[in-house]
Amino acid sequence: MGLTLRQQKVLEIINNKPDISISEIKEILQVDITQVTLNRDLSRLVKTKLIQKIGKGRAIRYQVSISFQLFSTIDLDKYFADEVDSREGEKQFNHEMFSILNEAEIFTPKEKEFLSQLHETYTRNIKDIPPTIYQKELERLTIDLSWKSSQIEGNTYSLLETEQLLLQKIEAKNKTKEEAIMLLNHKDALRYIADESKELVSPIRISVIEDIHSILVKDLRVEKNIRSRMVGITGTTYTPPDNEFQIREYLQEMCNLINSLDNGFEKALLAVALISYIQPFADGNKRSGRIIGNVLLMASGNCPLSYRSVSSLEYKKAMLLFYEQNNLQYFKELFINQYEFAVNNYFTKNI
Numbered sequence: 001m002g003l004t005l006r007q008q009k010v011l012e013i014i015n016n017k018p019d020i021s022i023s024e025i026k027e028i029l030q031v032d033i034t035q036v037t038l039n040r041d042l043s044r045l046v047k048t049k050l051i052q053k054i055g056k057g058r059a060i061r062y063q064v065s066i067s068f069q070l071f072s073t074i075d076l077d078k079y080f081a082d083e084v085d086s087r088e089g090e091k092q093f094n095h096e097m098f099s100i101l102n103e104a105e106i107f108t109p110k111e112k113e114f115l116s117q118l119h120e121t122y123t124r125n126i127k128d129i130p131p132t133i134y135q136k137e138l139e140r141l142t143i144d145l146s147w148k149s150s151q152i153e154g155n156t157y158s159l160l161e162t163e164q165l166l167l168q169k170i171e172a173k174n175k176t177k178e179e180a181i182m183l184l185n186h187k188d189a190l191r192y193i194a195d196e197s198k199e200l201v202s203p204i205r206i207s208v209i210e211d212i213h214s215i216l217v218k219d220l221r222v223e224k225n226i227r228s229r230m231v232g233i234t235g236t237t238y239t240p241p242d243n244e245f246q247i248r249e250y251l252q253e254m255c256n257l258i259n260s261l262d263n264g265f266e267k268a269l270l271a272v273a274l275i276s277y278i279q280p281f282a283d284g285n286k287r288s289g290r291i292i293g294n295v296l297l298m299a300s301g302n303c304p305l306s307y308r309s310v311s312s313l314e315y316k317k318a319m320l321l322f323y324e325q326n327n328l329q330y331f332k333e334l335f336i337n338q339y340e341f342a343v344n345n346y347f348t349k350n351i
Helices: 006-018 022-029 037-045 066-071 074-083 099-101 109-127 131-152 157-169 175-198 207-214 244-260 263-277 287-299 314-325 329-345
Strands: 051-054 059-064
Touching: 006 022, 006 037, 006 059, 006 287, 022 037, 022 207, 037 051, 066 099, 066 244, 066 329, 099 244, 099 263, 109 329, 131 157, 131 175, 131 287, 131 314, 157 175, 175 207, 175 287, 207 244, 207 287, 263 287, 263 314, 314 329
Parallel strands: none
Antiparallel strands: 051 059
């Protein structure tokens, strides 16, 4: 964030004691600092939208902003060093998340500029690419995404075994039939969205999410409709909503939020995170989120993600942090890194 150590300390003070005055901050800070300098530090924090100023004149108070709460930095090693039942975090779905995300600045100006530059690179790369080469690259990305997305869900196929299955329909030895089906379903889902991306998300609808989920869980003995019973999530005490009507209501609010946005990156990021957070189905939620995210990226002219270079464990940690702390910073960093990886490794001039 480019803050000085003193500014970081001021931010920490405001985070620990919401609704605090400048005199109280100065007292807690315990350093030799003038009122003018401290005012300059506070103005810097307000400008970067890490804190917000409330009131006027002598009644001015400070508190951390919505963006800070969503995107503050957390020491992951320290956080996950505690056993699941010892971690202090949200246990239930936070319905206020929709209004929080609606008000927050999802990407910083610097992040937006970086993503825009990557988008321009991708646009140049595909401008003159022959259709046959484009399809070949899309096939390669499909293999990578099918493998990694399935691996995150516990699938034990290797990347080479996945390639053999998807291109030659040869199943790997000593693997279950269900693992092969999961991978093949990813291929079908990606083929479906590649042909219909703009039509599917203009606007995004619950029915589209259900259709994509149905493709992903075909022949896997998974219920295809919005669930009507409670589900647990391994590795966390967070429990998603369990009422079918509530779940549908939250999905609709998610669709409304995404449809209100203009930025394709914001749409995709929120779709992946919120579908995982709501957990609308008995199984296949994260898979559905990743595919929906790619639909939204492709519909806005951006490169889809394969997630190939991300660690399955790191991906799961990023999701758990959102469930338990309603913090999106780690997953946002993962998303940006994976978009950079996709632009630099698919549809490039060097293929």
